[in-house]
Each structure stands twice: as C-alpha cells, then as structure tokens.
Amino acid sequence: MPLTEEAFTALVDAGCAGCTSKKLTVETYVAQRLPLLGGELYGSPSWAYRGEELVAGTFRIGCEGCARDLFRATACPRCDAPDGVARALEAENAFPLPVSCASCGSEQVTVTAYVPATVVYEGKRAAKARTQTAPEDPGFHAFRAECKQCRTVAERRSPCPLCARA
Ligand SMILES: [Zn+2]
Ligand SMILES: [Zn+2]
C-alpha cells in the first residue's frame, strides 16, 4: 500500500521508535526536469514534483541514527505492480533522449524523468532532495520530452514508465 499523506506526516513527526532519532531518510521516486541540447544534458536538472508526489513515490523511510526501516514498500509507486520498486531501480531508461524535436528540429528539448531521490527529514523540516542517478544509470526513467521552441510534447504513459508493466 502506498503511504497516505497523513501516515507520512505521522511517521516523520514521530521519528525513530528504536533510537529516538528525529533524522530520517526518505527514499522516493520523483520527477526531475533535464534541459538537453542535441540529446546531451545542457545545464542543471531541476526538481519537478509537488509534496503529495514525493509522498506517493516513497518506497522507504529509514532512520539515519540506527539504519532501521520505518517504512518499506516493494510495489510500484505508480501502478502498484508487485516488486515494481526493485524492477524500476534495476532497469535502464527505455525512453530514448531525443537529439532534436520531431516537429521543428530544434536541439533544445526538456526531458522529464522519474529518478530515485533521497530527502532527509528532521521532524517536519525537509532538506533538499538529492539524487545520484544520471540518464545513463539504471533507475533513470524518462517519460516526457518537450521542445523549448515549439512546445511539442512526446510522452509515454504505457507501459508503466517506472516498472515497465504493460
Ligand atoms: Zn533509529
Ligand atoms: Zn519543436
């Protein structure tokens, strides 16, 4: 079962029952926007998710103090397929990063991808999300490309962009 916002808030508010640490690591799948030029990263990626999407994508909440799991999900956060988290983390990107726009030929395209990210919480206070996952790494899953010039969008919703279930 994915976490509800109430359950998420209750977990981070309570902290760790084992060592009473308030510092928790949230592992989640969230969207990131990547500016591309000719299919290569051009500039800094930026986060593209709302709070409720961070909660919906959460597959682990762990204690920073004693490393115990306070929450762990194995089903895909997007389609609920069994073992979807493991498949998403292991699979390579299946949405090729476009070298240019199919409509106008511009090489400036913005891609949106799901990436695994960690967010450190101390009570209600959340640090900035961080990811180690780049387009060439397993676990990176692009699903949308938008041309910066003409705004033409290519998007894939099926199969599931995270776990590839049809
Ligand atoms: Zn602990
Ligand atoms: Zn275009």
Ligand SMILES: [Zn+2]
């Ligand atoms: Zn899925």
